[in-house]
Each structure stands twice: as structure tokens, then as C-alpha cells.
Amino acid sequence: MxxxxxxxxxxxxxxxxxxxxxxxxxxxxxxxxxxxxxxxxxxxxxxxxxxxxxxxxxxxxxxxxxxxxxxxxxxxxxxxxxGAGFGDIFEDIFGDLFGAGFGGQRRQRPTKGNDLRYDLDLTLEEAIFGTEKVITFPKLQKCASCNGTGSEPGKQPEVCPSCKGSGQIRYQQGCFSVAKTCGKCSGSGRIITHPCKQCKGHGVVKEQKTVNLKIPAGVDSDSRLKVSGEGEPGHYNGPPGDLYVMLDVEEHPFFKREGTEIFCDLPVSFTHAALGAEVEVPTLDGSAKLKIPAGTPSGKIFTIKGKGAPRIGSSQRGSQHVRIHIDVPKKLTPRQKELLEELAAISGDETGKSFKNKLKDLFTGVEN
Ligand SMILES: [Zn+2]
Ligand SMILES: [Zn+2]
Known part of the structure; x- marks a missing residue:
């Protein structure tokens, strides 16, 4: 025995x-x-x-x-x-040792409010140079009328009669008492008898919130800004959540961006490309001059330093890469046509000739 x-x-x-x-x-x-x-x-x-x-x-x-x-x-x-919940029994016997870890949810534990997300579109210029934006969005805020208590001003919530304010109902299972969250007060231990008219007893109201944002120079489409404390209010004196602003940079009709580099195509007339010229090229900072040497072929890329995008937190900027695209005139004045025909006559069909020669070279090797 x-x-x-x-x-x-x-x-x-x-x-x-x-x-x-x-x-x-x-x-x-x-x-x-x-x-x-x-x-x-x-x-x-x-x-x-x-x-x-x-x-x-x-x-x-x-x-x-x-x-x-x-x-x-x-x-x-x-x-x-x-058969009783393991955690419940441990809560009963070891409650103060293990705390909420074993017993599941503790009532009225301060919890952080929900985070909020806001999607914000930026132009390429705004993303590269930084900007300030004012955004307005709906957000739950502590009800000013009842100061978040949920009770009409001057009224106090009553102690829950079911759980006597503990937020938990205990019942006996064998020689152990087991705790369950009180269903009448949802574990808060309080019953609101005179709900605030503004928030209907919730203690929070949905309001339009306005926030001033400083967008740093150099942000890109996958950037997100965290605005601490601008999320929804916390529970039981917990801290509020955060606001995350997700940025999306709009496509630009002329510039393409890859990180700190900017790319663009620049149409240049056939004569400028042949004779060399100083042409105007748009940059994010306005118009700039670009020297094109005589005989510039289509597709040639010129780099202008310092006209790209900065990295966030740096003043150094990447480059702008300008790809030359030879513009062939669609309409010619009679005089232009005359000159071009003359040009063609004196230069023969040089381009065509050298191309034919190259092809010939290429195929002699494989001729049977
Ligand atoms: Zn209220
Ligand atoms: Zn209760």
C-alpha cells in the first residue's frame, strides 16, 4: 500500500x-x-x-x-x-509563478493598438527630391466625450455581478478550481450601464485623422514610412499602434529609374548626329546641355553624372544615362529633299556598300 x-x-x-x-x-x-x-x-x-x-x-x-x-x-x-484544462489547473496552483503564460489570457492586460496602412502615390520628382504631404485617413480614436471609458460623463461602470469584477468565473473541478473568462463582461470585470452617446459605450470613435508627412529624398516604390503612435489606440492603457505609409512612385513619361540611376531616350536629328552638336536634354533638375560628337550612332549612351537619384539619407546622386535615338524626318521641304538627294549622290551608297562587304566577309567562310 x-x-x-x-x-x-x-x-x-x-x-x-x-x-x-x-x-x-x-x-x-x-x-x-x-x-x-x-x-x-x-x-x-x-x-x-x-x-x-x-x-x-x-x-x-x-x-x-x-x-x-x-x-x-x-x-x-x-x-x-x-479532464480539466491543464493550463487551468496550473493557473490555480501555480498562478502567481507562471502568470499569464500558463493560464492563457490575463484580463485587462495592456495591449498595443492595431497598426494602420496608408497607400501614398508619389511622382518621380517627389520621390527623388523628397516632399511634404498631408494625409487624411479614418482612424479609431479615444472618445473625447467619455475619455475612452465608454460611460456617459459622470457615470461609472458597475462591477460585473457575474464575476464580481475579476473578469473570470471560477468553478470547482474535483479539488481544483478552474477559471474561465466571464461571458457577461468579456473579462473586463465592468459593465457599462450608461453607455456614452458619442461612442455607444465602445470608448472609441472613428474620426478623420490628419498627419503631416515628411518624405525623405530618394524613396522608391517599395519604401515604407513608419509613423510611430499614429495607429489605433491601445487597450487597457496599452500603447497605440503605428501607421505605415506604403509608397508607390508613378511611372514617368520620359524617365525610367533603377535605384539611383535614371535612364532616358533622346531623339537627335540625323544631321546633328552626323555633324556633332550641343543638344538640350531634360533632366530632373531641368534642361541640361549635352555635347554630341560628330558621327554619333543611334543607341549610343551618354552619361551625365549627378543627375540621378540619391540614396535615402545621402546627398550624393547617381547618374542619368541618355540613349541617343536618331530621328529620321518624315516630311521634308523641297529644299531639304534637294540637299539630301545631293548628299546621297556624292556619298554614293556608302553605308549600303560597307554593309554588303561585311555580309560577304561573313559568308565566304561558310561557302562550299
Ligand atoms: Zn464615449
Ligand atoms: Zn464579469
Whole structure:
């Protein structure tokens, strides 16, 4: 016959409080979570569990003291096999040790408010040089009328009659009491009897919020700005959430951007490309001059330093890459036509000739 007092190491005269204290110490020491794979500890844990589940119940204890057995009282079915939630029992016995970690949700724990997202479109110029924007968006805010209490001014919420303000309902399961969140007050422990007319008792109202944003130079389409504390209000004095502004940079009709580099195509007349010229090229900072040497072919790329985009937090800028695109005139005046025909006559068909020669060179190698 097992001696339950021996197992727990207490005298037969031990009070219920002493029993609970000792069981608590032993259960902590031998708990399987702390002794993974340790068979001896597991056995010991089962034993103390069985001993305590008998002795903790005064009726069972009296029966055991008298007959030296707990039979007839369902002995052996310890508190951890009794069907009650494991966490609930630990909450009851070890509540102050494990805190909310074991017992699940603690009522009225301060929690951070929800984060908010705002999508903001920027022009390429705004993204590259930075800008200031004023945005307005709907947001839950603490009700000013009741200062977030949810009760009409001058009225106080009443203590919940179901849970007496604890936010939890305790019920007995075997010799353990088990806690459940109170359904009447949803765990808040308070009942609002006179709801605020402004917020209907919620303590928050949806309002349009305006925020001034400073967009730094160099942002791009995947950039996001965090505005701390501009999310929804926290619960139970928790901090408010944050506002995330997701940036999207619009396509530009002339410039393409890749990181700090800017690309563009520049139409140049055939004569300018042939003779060389100083042409005007648009940049993000306005018009700039670009020298094109004589004989510039179509597709040639010129780089203008310092006309690209900066990295965020840096004043150094990338380059602008200008790709020359030779513009062939569609309409010619009679005089232009005359001159071009003359040009063609004196230059023969030079381009065509050299091209034919190249082709010939290419194919002589493979001719049978
Ligand atoms: Zn209110
Ligand atoms: Zn309640």
C-alpha cells in the first residue's frame, strides 16, 4: 500500500495549505516539461499527483486515513487526468509563478493598438527630391466625450455581478478550481450601464485623422514610412499602434529609374548626329546641355553624372544615362529633299556598300 504522506514527505497532521505548498514544490521539480526523458521523474510526478489528488480532498483524505486506501474515490486518476484544462489547473496552483503564460489570457492586460496602412502615390520628382504631404485617413480614436471609458460623463461602470469584477468565473473541478473568462463582461470585470452617446459605450470613435508627412529624398516604390503612435489606440492603457505609409512612385513619361540611376531616350536629328552638336536634354533638375560628337550612332549612351537619384539619407546622386535615338524626318521641304538627294549622290551608297562587304566577309567562310 502506498503511503501518500510519505510520497509527499509530510506528516499525517499536515494542513491542506501545507499539502498544497508541498505538492506545488514537488510538482514543479518533477514536472515532465522540466525533466524531458527522465523516467524516474515521470514516475515520481505520477506518484505525487496521485497522492495529492487524494489528500487534497478532505473527504477522500478522511477515507484514506481510515482505510489506508483511496479506493472507491477514483484514486489514481490524478488532477492531470481529470479532464480539466491543464493550463487551468496550473493557473490555480501555480498562478502567481507562471502568470499569464500558463493560464492563457490575463484580463485587462495592456495591449498595443492595431497598426494602420496608408497607400501614398508619389511622382518621380517627389520621390527623388523628397516632399511634404498631408494625409487624411479614418482612424479609431479615444472618445473625447467619455475619455475612452465608454460611460456617459459622470457615470461609472458597475462591477460585473457575474464575476464580481475579476473578469473570470471560477468553478470547482474535483479539488481544483478552474477559471474561465466571464461571458457577461468579456473579462473586463465592468459593465457599462450608461453607455456614452458619442461612442455607444465602445470608448472609441472613428474620426478623420490628419498627419503631416515628411518624405525623405530618394524613396522608391517599395519604401515604407513608419509613423510611430499614429495607429489605433491601445487597450487597457496599452500603447497605440503605428501607421505605415506604403509608397508607390508613378511611372514617368520620359524617365525610367533603377535605384539611383535614371535612364532616358533622346531623339537627335540625323544631321546633328552626323555633324556633332550641343543638344538640350531634360533632366530632373531641368534642361541640361549635352555635347554630341560628330558621327554619333543611334543607341549610343551618354552619361551625365549627378543627375540621378540619391540614396535615402545621402546627398550624393547617381547618374542619368541618355540613349541617343536618331530621328529620321518624315516630311521634308523641297529644299531639304534637294540637299539630301545631293548628299546621297556624292556619298554614293556608302553605308549600303560597307554593309554588303561585311555580309560577304561573313559568308565566304561558310561557302562550299
Ligand atoms: Zn464615449
Ligand atoms: Zn464579469
Amino acid at each position: 502506498k503511503d501518500y504522506y510519505d510520497i509527499l514527505g509530510v506528516p499525517r497532521t499536515a494542513s491542506q495549505e501545507e499539502l498544497k505548498k508541498v505538492f506545488r514544490q514537488l510538482a514543479l521539480k518533477h514536472h515532465p516539461d522540466r525533466n524531458a526523458g527522465d523516467k524516474a521523474s515521470e514516475e515520481k510526478f505520477k506518484e505525487i499527483n496521485e497522492a495529492y489528488s487524494c489528500l487534497c480532498d478532505p473527504e477522500k483524505r478522511a477515507h484514506y486515513d481510515r482505510f489506508g486506501t483511496a479506493e472507491g474515490f477514483g484514486a489514481g486518476q490524478g488532477p492531470f487526468g481529470a
